[in-house]
Amino acid sequence: MEKFSSEYFRKLAQDLKFDLSPQEIEALKQDFVEVQKQMEQFDAIDTEGVEPMVYPFETPTVFLREDTEADVISQQDALSNSAKVSMGHVHVPKVVK
Amino acid sequence: MKAKYSVQNSYDRLRALQPDLNAVVTFVEEPVCENAEGPLAGVPIVLKDNINTKGLRTTASSRILDNYIPVYDATIVKKLKEAGAVIMAKASMDELGMGGTNRNAYTGPVHNPYDLSRISGGSSGGSAVVVAANAVPLAIGTDTGDSVRKPAAYCGVVGMKPTYGRISRYGIIPYASSLDHVGFFTRNIEDAALALEVLAGRDDHDMTSSFLPAEPYSKQLNGSLEGKKIGIFKTINDAVDNPAMHESFDKLVAGLKEAGAIVDEVEMPVELLDLIAPVYKTISNAEATANHSNLDGIRFGMREDGDSVEEVMTNSRTAGFSSYVRARFVIGSYSLFEENQDHLFRKAQKIRRLLVNSYASLFDNHDVIISFAAPTVAPLIEQSSDIRFGKDRFEEEHMQLDNFSGYPSLTMPLGLDQGLPFGLSVSAKPFQEQVLLDTALGMEKIIDWKGAIE
Numbered sequence: 001m002e003k004f005s006s007e008y009f010r011k012l013a014q015d016l017k018f019d020l021s022p023q024e025i026e027a028l029k030q031d032f033v034e035v036q037k038q039m040e041q042f043d044a045i046d047t048e049g050v051e052p053m054v055y056p057f058e059t060p061t062v063f064l065r066e067d068t069e070a071d072v073i074s075q076q077d078a079l080s081n082s083a084k085v086s087m088g089h090v091h092v093p094k095v096v097k
Numbered sequence: 098m099k100a101k102y103s104v105q106n107s108y109d110r111l112r113a114l115q116p117d118l119n120a121v122v123t124f125v126e127e128p129v130c131e132n133a134e135g136p137l138a139g140v141p142i143v144l145k146d147n148i149n150t151k152g153l154r155t156t157a158s159s160r161i162l163d164n165y166i167p168v169y170d171a172t173i174v175k176k177l178k179e180a181g182a183v184i185m186a187k188a189s190m191d192e193l194g195m196g197g198t199n200r201n202a203y204t205g206p207v208h209n210p211y212d213l214s215r216i217s218g219g220s221s222g223g224s225a226v227v228v229a230a231n232a233v234p235l236a237i238g239t240d241t242g243d244s245v246r247k248p249a250a251y252c253g254v255v256g257m258k259p260t261y262g263r264i265s266r267y268g269i270i271p272y273a274s275s276l277d278h279v280g281f282f283t284r285n286i287e288d289a290a291l292a293l294e295v296l297a298g299r300d301d302h303d304m305t306s307s308f309l310p311a312e313p314y315s316k317q318l319n320g321s322l323e324g325k326k327i328g329i330f331k332t333i334n335d336a337v338d339n340p341a342m343h344e345s346f347d348k349l350v351a352g353l354k355e356a357g358a359i360v361d362e363v364e365m366p367v368e369l370l371d372l373i374a375p376v377y378k379t380i381s382n383a384e385a386t387a388n389h390s391n392l393d394g395i396r397f398g399m400r401e402d403g404d405s406v407e408e409v410m411t412n413s414r415t416a417g418f419s420s421y422v423r424a425r426f427v428i429g430s431y432s433l434f435e436e437n438q439d440h441l442f443r444k445a446q447k448i449r450r451l452l453v454n455s456y457a458s459l460f461d462n463h464d465v466i467i468s469f470a471a472p473t474v475a476p477l478i479e480q481s482s483d484i485r486f487g488k489d490r491f492e493e494e495h496m497q498l499d500n501f502s503g504y505p506s507l508t509m510p511l512g513l514d515q516g517l518p519f520g521l522s523v524s525a526k527p528f529q530e531q532v533l534l535d536t537a538l539g540m541e542k543i544i545d546w547k548g549a550i551e
Contacts, residue, residue, distance in 0.1 A: 052450070
């Protein structure tokens with residue numbers, strides 16, 4: 001598959017679980033001209049020996065909590081936002097047919 | 098805050114302004130005060146619509162969450178309720194926080210109260226305009242890449258985001274986790290100090306929350322500028338060519354010197370500043386793609402039918418996200434491909450460190466760094482756009498340095514140009530919120546802002 005072809009973007013969108021219209025794909029082709037330029041801009045910067053900055057601070061803020069029940073919600077709450085519920089479960093189309 | 102606003106007047110004003118401003122997504126039917134003795138007892142407030150509120154619709158201005166009713170409160174919502182604040186409404190935003198205009202909201206654009214044909218700025222546009230229009234004295238927003246501070250500058254109010262980790266983000270619909278901050282809008286620095294006092298503090302539910310104790314910021318507030326070391330960010334200001342803005346800035350600098358502050362200029366290499374926007378977009382799009390993979394219409398949110406689980410997800414996400422957001426996900430996902438990571442996502446993270454190292458050095462001999470918040474007043478709605486992945490101007494995007502670094506930062510009104518507000522950006526070292534607020538209070542007195550909507 002040719003890189004940045006319509007089919008390429010359709011496949012990318014499919015992996016992300018949405019569709020793109022032909023117009024949206026054309027707009028993305030323009031965006032990716034800029035993405036390529038930007039990659040060249042990045043490549044021109046010497047980052048030899050520089051560690052990626054993943055978060056602003058490296059001070060530890062995490063801890064291991066006790067292995068006890070916390071922040072429990074009821075089954076009713078857990079299901080309250082699902083569009084389809086059946087017999088106490090989120091209902092989806094059959095997976096194994 | 099407490100003395101000036103009644104819940105009923107505030108509610109009536111919000112309702113009356115809605116046809117013009119389009120700031121609110123959901124009104125609270127019966128606003129209540131849960132603590133009449135708290136520091137914010139009876140203060141009417143508005144929350145950005147990406148903050149989870151138990152039993153109250155929270156859409157993040159996206160169609161995919163149009164029917165979502167949280168079953169829990171975000172930590173900051175609990176804190177605000179315990180302080181006695183009265184939640185009036187949920188405010189419009191750019192969809193899922195992605196944008197700087199508030200044009201990209203499911204309920205349509207938010208309008209600037211100074212000129213309804215202009216943008217509010219975004220992504221926290223709804224929160225900005227309800228404070229600017231004097232409907233509430235406090236509104237909460239979030240700031241991933243200046244999303245509180247830029248709209249505050251466009252709308253003539255104070256917009257603050259403290260240090261990364263200072264306010265809990267638990268219960269807030271994320272955008273880009275390494276850049277997301279909670280922030281807020283007020284009409285003066287004193288109220289900002291009180292708001293921070295209520296909101297700040299460690300939260301075990303947020304793994305990025307700092308263990309450093311929060312301070313009684315409002316009680317310690319001291320506007321003395323004597324001996325304060327203030328750096329003017331010359332590289333940014335030189336790129337701004339509006340004479341009215343420069344006149345106000347120069348007047349402020351003269352006042353600072355008169356008040357005993359030590360003022361000089363600081364610079365950063367333009368070649369580095371030109372990398373702010375591409376680094377921001379690469380990191381934020383990539384993190385957003387991952388964060389929003391849970392929005393699929395299955396367990397919550399708007400579901401579109403399909404013959405298989407995959408088809409339900411695809412149909413729900415296609416109908417649920419705007420074209421603009423889906424494009425950002427594509428770009429974000431591309432930068433995370435194994436073959437592209439070293440050239441895009443990882444590379445952006447490395448350049449982020451270079452940018453932060455350079456920015457941090459500006460603070461070596463300064464308490465705060467100041468500059469124009471934005472190079473212009475709020476653009477007209479039809480002339481504004483969220484450039485998806487093109488060339489940007491660093492003077493437009495420079496406040497993203499505070500998101501990369503996590504440094505505390507605020508914008509405050511500096512003046513009016515042809516009746517439209519423009520703002521001042523003030524930033525300080527990490528966890529130096531008291532210094533930031535103290536200096537801003539001193540500057541507020543010098544600026545003596547008369548442009549507020551009453």
